[in-house]
Amino acid sequence: MINFNKPYLTGKETQYIEDAVASGKISGNGKYTQLCQQFFEQKYGFGKCLLTTSCTDALEMAAILINIEPGDEVIIPSYTFVSTSNAFVLRGAKIIFADSSEENPNIDTTKLEALITPRTKAIVPVHYAGMACDMDTIMELANRYNLFVIEDAAQAVDSFYTGKNGIKKALGTIGHLAAFSFHETKNIISGEGGMLAINDMQFANRAEIIWEKGTNRSAFFRGEVNKYSWVDIGSSFLPSEVIAAFLWAQIKQLNKIQERRKAIWEQYYERLNNTNSNFKLPQIPNYATNNAHMFYLVFESLEKRNEYVFRLKKNGIQAVFHYLSLHRSEYYLKYNKALELRWSDYYSERLLRLPLYFELTNTDVIKICNEIINE
Known part of the structure; x- marks a missing residue:
């Protein structure tokens, strides 16, 4: 049988996992988490990256960051995985489904404006098969109507978009926020795993707090505060160092x-x-x-x-x-x-x-x- 998918192992995964375990810190946000996040920030130009346990978690963080509340509307393509919708439904949003285009499964940007109402808060384009949506049109609408754009880039690692200005940008660097997946079916993997990319730096500090269960724990470990406490809502979104070490082996290849x-x-x-x-x-x-x-x-x-x-x-x-x-x-x-x-x-x-x-x-x-x- 030729299976649909077979996870690829580079051969270094267990070596880095053993190193992470030997370090005595395997709970997350350690050496390998930092290596992975810095790689994506430096190679692709994201403002700030935070590894998550899944792309779903990254989307849920994005929904919290833009303060989705009951009654807010979020426009997403109907042709997508349920996580794209669930992340916002969990915060009380009403999902407004957009059609795909005739040319490809991506969102039909020619029909987006008709879906925008005074209650619209965000547009969530999905880069299907790692192929860019028409981001110029989406960002122009977002700027005109004061909307947030969250790129669902689950399938879009190492893929790019060239705008009308001729500038080539990595997918996930264009919207205010973006979510990536490292599920075993993706190009690079960690079994389960994901990442939130933050391009609008007004979200950077709060994202780290939400990531750390609503605490300023990361700032404490950097010595920026003398104690950490509960300062916002959040959850356990960051992965263990074992997952990050596995991902680092993939990134290197x-x-x-x-x-x-x-x-x-x-x-x-x-x-x-x-x-x-x-x-x-x-x-x-x-x-x-x-x-x-x-x-x-x-x-x-x-x-x-x-x-x-x-x-x-x-x-x-x-x-x-x-x-x-x-x-x-x-x-x-x-x-x-x-x-x-x-x-x-x-x-x-x-x-x-x-x-x-x-x-x-x-x-x-x-x-x-x-x-x-x-x-």
Whole structure:
């Protein structure tokens, strides 16, 4: 069986974990936490980074930071993972679902302004497959209507956006805040794990307090205060040093991992391009880069996609579909009227993800492509 995903181990994970354990500090915010956070700040230009136990936690921190309250509205794409919504629902927000674009699963920015009301507090674009949303349009709307932008960059490590001004920026550096994932299916991993990136520095000090269970504990350990106490709401968002040490091993091999993943992505594209009218290949907008987080096909119908899922499985290949539109979910419909979001439903019914991981061989890719091409 060619599995959909296989976590890649660099070989240094246990070495760094042993070092963390031997240090006598494994509860979090130690040597490896600092190394990881500094890496992302220095390489990509985030204002401040805080590791979290998941991308979900990073999103929940963002919702607290922008003071989401009952009645506030938050605009997110319906075609996303439930965490994007839950983080704000937990604070009492009303979710306003936006449709995907016709060109790709990202949020349709041409229809965003019509969703903004006096109660709108934030827009949460999701960079699907690590492919940038149209951030110029989103930030222009946010500035005009005084809204916060929180980038859901769960899939977008090492991916970039080039704005109309020609400046290339890492995804997650453009909005006020951003959330990343290091789940085992991502490009670099720590099993579970995530990160909050803070670009609007008005949030920096409070983010650290929320991260440390609502205390100024970090400031105390830096010697900035002579005692620490409960000063704000918060939770246990920071991961242990064991998780951070695992992530550091992955970070050290980021370039190698990315090089291989991109080679696999390109091999898929070259072999499947112009071969079959049953599906479309992913198209990268000219303002976006490809971080090779995933390779997907979009079929002409739900029936055709299911046919390929079963055919691939029969031949020892695990391919999976992705999100079910959140506006169709049982939870949403319990409290809200049904919506019609054509393109979100389109991708829910037609998109199929192919295996893509570091140790996938060229022979594996050829086999997968041949099973798809040979009807």
